[in-house]
Amino acid sequence: MEIYQLRTFVAVAQQGHLTQAAEILHLSQPAVTAQIKALEEEMGVSLFERSAGGVTLTKAGQLLLPEAEAILAGARGLITMARGLQGHLTGKVRIGTIADPALLRLADILVEIHRRYPLLDAQTSHSISGVVLNDVRKKELDCGFFIGKNPYVNVHAIAVRELVFRVVAPVAWQDKLANATWKDVGRLPWVWINQFNSYNKLTNELFREHNISPQKVFELDQERTTLALVKAGVGMSLMREELAQEALARGDVIEWGNVRKTASLNFIWPAERDGDLLITAMLDIVRSVWQLPEQAPVAS
Template sequence: MEIYQLRAFVTVAQQGHLTQAAELLHLSQPAVTAQIKAVEEEVGMPLFERSAGGVTLTRAGQELLPRAQAILGAARELLNHARGLKGQLSGRAQIGVTLTPELLRIGPWVAALSERYPLLELRLQHGVTGDVLNLVRKKELDCGFYLGKNPYVNVNAVSLAELPLCVVVPPGWEARADLGQPKELGRLPWVGVSQFSSLSKITAELWRELNISPKKVAECDHLSTMLELVAAGVGAALARRDGAEPLAAQGRVTILPDYHKSAELLFVYPSERVGEPVLSALLAELAPVWGLDPDTVARAGAG
């Protein structure tokens, strides 16, 4: 059964007259009659009773009319929605995600993008920060989040926040020696960070600043795992303060007060993508989520 046949059925039922229905449908009366006949043949029962004054619905016709109206209403809604989508941004964005979704504000950002650009397909790919930056550099990702300094001239970056870092040790270790002295800190075993994580470079930078060269007894690339190793007494580590403070409040790790570092959280994308509509849309919705100046972010996406 076709939509146009259902439309003829509903129109005739509403008008109660074939001629008037034909006028509204911009069809000839024989064409409307043929459509009604086709519907009746498909459902296997008469839907109208004919008389000199017009037509009236049979009992079966009365039962089917609300369903036919609902189908036509759904078809109109579908068409209206499709028309509303016409001309809207469409495409796909491969986005590199690292750290935690709460920290990156992924939920509000993706929700805003989905609401405003329903035809835009977003694919989130999780990875270590260094991997994300490298894939963006090779244009295997359209954009992503990176923690640290951007060393590539073919990668553009928008600064989102400065994340404080701190040195953490197992509880009680601060009493073992004067850990306010870098020399003593350097004698402790450390939980290292994978070379693919940008935190590895920042840790190495801290060691150079303190002129220490600790022994790494373990290595990982995940904050929660690192803090668990510290809490278990494996060694000291440089960690994000937002992750360390809850464990310090529970007495599971100790934050040393004399050592401070920070890392810049960046939104990175290939320079060659500047001006592309999809990238511009991603940047436009990123601005309010992070409280950034929309004009500045828009200029970054427009080149």
């Protein structure tokens, strides 16, 4: 029995699907199937029941899964202890970033990494929320930031702050929006947000709450481009409060409806790396920079 076989067993159990487990493990589906088969032969029991929709644990698999997880946790702990004995944290940390770096306090985080761990190479990768979440899930990133509710059991998160969003519109629409109802704004164009951006879900929730289906103009993934289009008179949009306040103060846009939607800004990492020396170091830094409690709640 090999550690990599147990890792595959746990991944398949978590995902409930061979293809998705193969994607996370960076293996082919036949390789995953072969590892599970070899493990079943060595153990002398069937671990999964297979169906067209995926796989489910047998009773034997359900009993053995916690033991497999404990063995993997022990192996990670051994590696963490060994690295700690070296005296310095080395290697590379890949951090997924989103939105405005100031929103994440990214510069402060990087300064702390350099101050505490001068031998650690920090590499940032800027994208949108959904992409960062998926890359952390697949372990292509060590950690990162994500806005909204985390849907994956194999990704852990701590909320660093609550974000507020408002509805903004072109200044030229001041008169026609003065007494506008939700039904009225439902007939107007809205600058649309890319489906992988967390703002997309917030906007969809807003429309469902008020039973409207407005015109969708463009499909963007950057806040400031969205703001520029609203300012140019293209359409309305849901916008992060800090950005909206700046634009309102300059007279670039107007606010409509006194709408307030909220979502959490989260720091995320792969669940199976709990206790990993690198992740522990990053969590300590994020908690310090954001002044979070030492044991800020971890959500899966």
